[in-house]
Amino acid sequence: MSMSKQRSDSDRVSRRSFLAAGAxxxxxxxxxxxxxxxxxxxxxxxxxxxxxxxxxxxxSTYDTGLLDEIHSGFEEMYGVTVDAVAxxxxxxxxxxxxxDSDVVMVHARGLEDEFLRNGYxxxxxxxxxxxxxxxxxxxxxxxxxxxxxxxxxxxxxADSQTTFVSRGDNSGTHTKExxxxxxxxxxxxxxxxxxxxxxxxxxxxxxxQQGAYTLSDRGTxxxxxxxxxxxxxxxxxxxxxxxxxANPYGIMAVNPGVHENANYDLxxxxxxxxxxxGTQDAIADYQVNGEQLFFxxxxxxxxxxxxxxxxxxxSDDTEE
Amino acid sequence: MSLDAxxxxxxxxxxLPFRExxxxxxxxxxxxxxxxxxxxxxxxxxxxxxxxxxxxxxxKQVVKAIINTGMGFPSVVVGLLVxxxxxxxxxxxxxxxxFTKEAMIISQFVLATPPITAISLAAITxxxxxxxxxxxxxxxxxxxxxxxxxxxxxxxxxxxxxxxFGRAISEVGSVLIVGGNITSAGGVSKTRTLTTAIQLxxxxxxxxxxxVLGGVLLTLVLTVNAIVVxxxxxxxxxx
Amino acid sequence: xxxxxxxxxAYGGEPIVDDLTLSADPGxxxxxxxxxxxxxxxxLRILAxxxxxxxxxxxxxxxxxxxxxxxxxxxxxxxxxxxxxEASLFDASVARNVEYGLRVRQPWSxxxxxxxxxxxxxxxxxxxxxxxxxxxxxxxxxxxxxxxLSGGEAQRVSFARALAYDPSYLLLDEPTSDLDPRNTGVIxxxxxxxxxxxxxxxxxxxxxxxxxxxxxxxxxxxxxxFTEVGPAETMxxxxxxxxxxxxxxxxxxx
Numbered sequence: 001m002s003m004s005k006q007r008s009d010s011d012r013v014s015r016r017s018f019l020a021a022g023a024x025x026x027x028x029x030x031x032x033x034x035x036x037x038x039x040x041x042x043x044x045x046x047x048x049x050x051x052x053x054x055x056x057x058x059x060s061t062y063d064t065g066l067l068d069e070i071h072s073g074f075e076e077m078y079g080v081t082v083d084a085v086a087x088x089x090x091x092x093x094x095x096x097x098x099x100d101s102d103v104v105m106v107h108a109r110g111l112e113d114e115f116l117r118n119g120y121x122x123x124x125x126x127x128x129x130x131x132x133x134x135x136x137x138x139x140x141x142x143x144x145x146x147x148x149x150x151x152x153x154x155x156x157x158a159d160s161q162t163t164f165v166s167r168g169d170n171s172g173t174h175t176k177e178x179x180x181x182x183x184x185x186x187x188x189x190x191x192x193x194x195x196x197x198x199x200x201x202x203x204x205x206x207x208x209q210q211g212a213y214t215l216s217d218r219g220t221x222x223x224x225x226x227x228x229x230x231x232x233x234x235x236x237x238x239x240x241x242x243x244x245x246a247n248p249y250g251i252m253a254v255n256p257g258v259h260e261n262a263n264y265d266l267x268x269x270x271x272x273x274x275x276x277x278g279t280q281d282a283i284a285d286y287q288v289n290g291e292q293l294f295f296x297x298x299x300x301x302x303x304x305x306x307x308x309x310x311x312x313x314x315s316d317d318t319e320e
Numbered sequence: 321m322s323l324d325a326x327x328x329x330x331x332x333x334x335x336l337p338f339r340e341x342x343x344x345x346x347x348x349x350x351x352x353x354x355x356x357x358x359x360x361x362x363x364x365x366x367x368x369x370x371x372x373x374x375x376x377x378x379x380k381q382v383v384k385a386i387i388n389t390g391m392g393f394p395s396v397v398v399g400l401l402v403x404x405x406x407x408x409x410x411x412x413x414x415x416x417x418x419f420t421k422e423a424m425i426i427s428q429f430v431l432a433t434p435p436i437t438a439i440s441l442a443a444i445t446x447x448x449x450x451x452x453x454x455x456x457x458x459x460x461x462x463x464x465x466x467x468x469x470x471x472x473x474x475x476x477x478x479x480x481x482x483x484x485f486g487r488a489i490s491e492v493g494s495v496l497i498v499g500g501n502i503t504s505a506g507g508v509s510k511t512r513t514l515t516t517a518i519q520l521x522x523x524x525x526x527x528x529x530x531x532v533l534g535g536v537l538l539t540l541v542l543t544v545n546a547i548v549v550x551x552x553x554x555x556x557x558x559x
Numbered sequence: 560x561x562x563x564x565x566x567x568x569a570y571g572g573e574p575i576v577d578d579l580t581l582s583a584d585p586g587x588x589x590x591x592x593x594x595x596x597x598x599x600x601x602x603l604r605i606l607a608x609x610x611x612x613x614x615x616x617x618x619x620x621x622x623x624x625x626x627x628x629x630x631x632x633x634x635x636x637x638x639x640x641x642x643x644x645e646a647s648l649f650d651a652s653v654a655r656n657v658e659y660g661l662r663v664r665q666p667w668s669x670x671x672x673x674x675x676x677x678x679x680x681x682x683x684x685x686x687x688x689x690x691x692x693x694x695x696x697x698x699x700x701x702x703x704x705x706x707x708l709s710g711g712e713a714q715r716v717s718f719a720r721a722l723a724y725d726p727s728y729l730l731l732d733e734p735t736s737d738l739d740p741r742n743t744g745v746i747x748x749x750x751x752x753x754x755x756x757x758x759x760x761x762x763x764x765x766x767x768x769x770x771x772x773x774x775x776x777x778x779x780x781x782x783x784x785f786t787e788v789g790p791a792e793t794m795x796x797x798x799x800x801x802x803x804x805x806x807x808x809x810x811x812x813x
Contacts, residue, residue, distance in 0.1 A: 054419060059523060063520075063523075063524050067505070068503075068505045068506075068507070069505075071505040072505045072506065075505060081504065082505065083419060083500070083502045083510060084502065085419060085500035085501070085502055086500075086501060086520075087500070098407050098408050098409045099407075099408035099409065099413075100407050100408050100418045100419070198523060199523030199524065199525075200523075200524075201523055201524035201525030201526065202522065202523055202524075202525050204525055205525040205527075220524075223524075224524075224525055227525070259408060261408070261414075261416075448647070450643060450645050450647035451647050451648075451649065453643070453647070454641075454643065454647040454648075454649075454717075454720075455649075455659070456609075457607060457609075457636075457639075457640075457641035457643075458640070458641070458659055458660045458663070458720065458721065458724075459633070459636060459637040459660055459663050459664060459724070460659075460663045461633060461663070464663045468649060468659075471649070471650070471651070472649060472650050
């Protein structure tokens with residue numbers, strides 16, 4: 001009897017010490033774990049490390065290849081990944097509105113202003129600009145070569161009823177084109193006005209095949225110049241043409257007050273990085289076929305308040 | 321192919337090797353997304369086809385109608401529906417599936433299931449009742465009998481799976497909308513498939529590169545078909 | 560013993576059997592005869608525990624079949640083998656067909672393991688399979704595809720398939736109706752072999768001569784629920800009931 005009691009006592013003791021040893025091992029392991037995850041390398045101290053930033057932008061911006069060129073700098077600096085989604089102006093803003101992206105980069109000031117007014121976006125900055133050009137066949141049947149007014153050129157095309165290819169897809173380019181028609185006081189329509197509903201590259205191909213005119217952003221035109229027979233007939237402001245053909249780009253962060261899970265920290269890091277002197281220089285250095293595509297705008301000695309608010313807004317405006 | 325066309329495509333072909341990591345990564349994404357979608361769809365569709373083939377339940381006609389409609393459902397519409405669901409504003413928003421391969425798998429699952437189910441159903445109901453009876457009479461459980469039917473219908477089922485795979489790997493509408501056609505800055509695809517890559521080249525007017533990628537896609541589909549058919553033949557030779 | 564006690568069953572409003580008592584013991588051959596369409600298949604399906612009769616008792620080895628649940632009934636059914644008029648072989652090799660009954664009676668862990676082995680290489684044919692094929696003289700066609708067999712060969716394989724897992728009872732539904740005399744002979748010989756192995760055999764046939772050749776006992780179905788059961792000699796030489804006598808003499812004329 002006593003022997004068995006002794007044995008059970010020692011069993012109990014050994015079990016207890018086993019548990020204690022186990023607990024000690026567990027605590028040590030956990031401590032080890034936390035020291036691993038709290039590792040102190042330079043990059044990992046940044047709170048955003050390992051995260052992904054979702055950026056929505058237009059197809060023409062993406063297709064220039066600029067973003068692929070400069071993004072690795074940002075990714076390395078913070079140890080993050082940038083997912084650039086090329087959707088087209090409307091879709092890019094819609095994604096941002098829904099909270100499916102964290103930061104949005106488009107070139108449609110009117111739509112950007114609406115985005116700000118509705119509270120979906122914050123911290124807008126002017127980013128860069130390029131311009132549009134009116135291109136067409138060398139023969140130039142409407143005689144618009146060298147005109148200093150984009151609206152006059154469009155009127156001439158409409159009057160001569162020469163084929164004009166429109167993107168017809170509510171993109172930034174298409175919006176600009178419609179604004180110009182409106183400013184010219186002409187409503188385009190008829191057999192000579194063709195809406196393709198495609199991207200810029202395809203639209204240029206269509207125009208090329210038909211010897212037609214079209215409005216293109218300079219960047220896409222430069223990329224395709226070698227493959228098509230169209231030439232620039234009306235320059236944009238970069239080469240001395242009218243201001244009406246300017247194409248400014250803006251960037252906005254998705255408002256974390258509207259979408260709690262928007263990656264606001266990382267968006268602000270991105271906006272800070274892309275508007276920094278170093279990156280703005282890199283943007284200026286980016287070339288396609290030996291030509292500069294984008295002209296930086298974010299860094300300036302002089303104040304520019306209009307970039308932060310909808311155009312024409314003043315503190316006297318009543319809140320909507 | 322005419323000499324002219326070949327010469328025209330040569331620059332694009334020469335270009336491609338320099339982007340080999342790129343092409344490899346988009347082929348991988350295409351196969352990964354469509355492969356898993358078809359696998360999941362098969363695991364779902366075959367039991368559904370068995371139940372539909374051998375039992376009667378209320379609403380069976382409705383299910384049949386849904387399957388038949390689903391066969392012709394436009395991929396872009398499926399993409400929109402899945403977008404509504406996985407968007408931040410949608411019911412699955414918290415899962416953060418938007419612009420991921422997982423969302424693409426979901427939409428391709430929806431696209432592949434109707435053809436796989438319908439063609440499997442045809443194959444399964446084509447198995448004679450006598451064979452089913454025999455399987456049961458020899459002591460098989462319901463599961464045994466179902467397995468016998470599946471084995472008897474295996475060629476039809478393989479056709480169904482190939483049809484589903486074909487539908488998935490060659491569609492562009494849904495994966496573009498829910499995936500976002502994303503690659504890393506270095507050109508490694510995250511959600512870009514062969515079809516969305518072709519669409520991208522085409523919208524940039526780079527028709528030559530688009531054609532080459534189209535050739536890669538075609539070769540891929542033919543290879544998969546050949547492998548599946550080969551397995552079928554090998555099976556029959558063993559008998 | 561399989562026993563039907565006071566079983567009545569109607570099909571589509573037509574009575575098939577009325578108050579039928581029929582049994583089959585191990586080691587005997589019972590023939591169910593009657594004109595085509597009279598319901599022999601239905602009686603077989605009742606014996607096979609597929610169809611529940613409208614009234615009466617069905618017992619297998621003393622256990623009531625329809626008081627039990629589906630799983631218990633399956634266990635009982637596994638003592639029975641069946642051969643149909645059409646061979647209904649699976650689209651696979653002869654060996655895989657004959658092996659089916661053995662396979663489904665194995666536990667899943669064994670089945671999965673054997674499945675993996677067979678992917679790696681050939682498993683070899685289980686002895687029971689070869690043995691069953693030898694009974695019907697198809698031992699040399701083990702690896703042949705079932706699709707390539709003639710009608711007679713297929714039916715013989717179908718017999719081996721039912722025999723391979725050593726059932727206690729064997730039910731055959733018009734097994735030789737579509738066969739030539741040679742194959743019919745092989746099947747009848749195989750039936751005798753089964754009986755010698757103490758299997759209880761029930762054969763439905765419309766061929767009276769066949770019944771004469773192989774049966775120990777006979778059940779005559781004449782429609783409208785009428786049946787008469789008795790030893791073979793009595794049935795064929797001096798049947799008691801008038802209708803039976805007319806049927807037998809009428810048939811035997813041919």
